[in-house]
Amino acid sequence: DAKTTQPNSMESNEEEPVHLPCNHSTISGTDYIHWYRQLPSQGPEYVIHGLTSNVNNRMASLAIAEDRKSSTLILHRATLRDAAVYYCLVGETSGSRLTFGEGTQLTVNP
Amino acid sequence: DTGVSQNPRHKITKRGQNVTFRCDPISEHNRLYWYRQTLGQGPEFLTYFQNEAQLEKSRLLSDRFSAERPKGSFSTLEIQRTEQGDSAMYLCASSQRHGSATNEKLFFGSGTQLSVL
Numbered sequence: 001d002a003k004t005t006q007p008n009s010m011e012s013n014e015e016e017p018v019h020l021p022c023n024h025s026t027i028s029g030t031d032y033i034h035w036y037r038q039l040p041s042q043g044p045e046y047v048i049h050g051l052t053s054n055v056n057n058r059m060a061s062l063a064i065a066e067d068r069k070s071s072t073l074i075l076h077r078a079t080l081r082d083a084a085v086y087y088c089l090v091g092e093t094s095g096s097r098l099t100f101g102e103g104t105q106l107t108v109n110p
Numbered sequence: 111d112t113g114v115s116q117n118p119r120h121k122i123t124k125r126g127q128n129v130t131f132r133c134d135p136i137s138e139h140n141r142l143y144w145y146r147q148t149l150g151q152g153p154e155f156l157t158y159f160q161n162e163a164q165l166e167k168s169r170l171l172s173d174r175f176s177a178e179r180p181k182g183s184f185s186t187l188e189i190q191r192t193e194q195g196d197s198a199m200y201l202c203a204s205s206q207r208h209g210s211a212t213n214e215k216l217f218f219g220s221g222t223q224l225s226v227l
Contacts, residue, residue, distance in 0.1 A: 036216070041220070042218075042220050042221075043114070043201045043202075043203070043218030043219050043220050043221050044153065044201075044203075044216070044218045045218065046215045046216060046217065049215070085152075087152055098155070098216070099152075099155075100152025100153045100154070101152050102150065102151060102152055103152055
């Protein structure tokens with residue numbers, strides 16, 4: 001499965017947009033890009049996924065580079081409840097094939 | 111939708127004892143996964159079931175670990191002769207997978223935190 005690279009940590013202010021980057025230069029043509037997040041003392045939570053086109057849902061937007069070697073998770077207005085570890089994963093999306101790295105710890109300042 | 115339920119939330123045991131965890135997936139989901147997570151790391155895949163069949167096991171799953179999913183509903187993960195290195199959060203996830211679909215979503219429980227003394 002393709003590896004991903006994410007910053008260890010990022011900070012944001014409440015009610016401001018947050019752009020969380022992810023590099024996945026070895027992604028293959030059929031690999032989906034997934035984002036999960038993990039709040040303290042909870043299991044990971046699905047955020048969004050996409051293949052080639054940008055995707056929007058009620059939680060976030062996913063912007064995928066044209067060459068698919070990178071993507072950005074966009075939280076349009078960060079809230080304190082968005083403070084979590086955000087994981088970017090690529091690959092065949094059977095759970096046995098998803099490799100969670102260390103993710104990005106997002107801190108949201110009031 | 112009651113979500114994925116895991117019990118117990120916390121388990122403290124002495125080295126050498128056996129422990130068993132339970133996972134109740136979302137009722138209509140046909141896949142069930144077990145992961146292990148240690149502090150500061152992302153979850154690591156252990157094993158998964160499609161209905162009652164255990165289809166894959168990670169090399170992380172030693173002989174002391176066994177998982178079952180009778181009748182394709184709830185699942186149990188048993189660790190025999192626990193070691194201090196088994197201390198971790200054990201996470202269960204479920205999903206609904208149709209055929210060769212490659213974009214299934216995983217729904218995780220809150221995990222069972224195991225501490226081996």
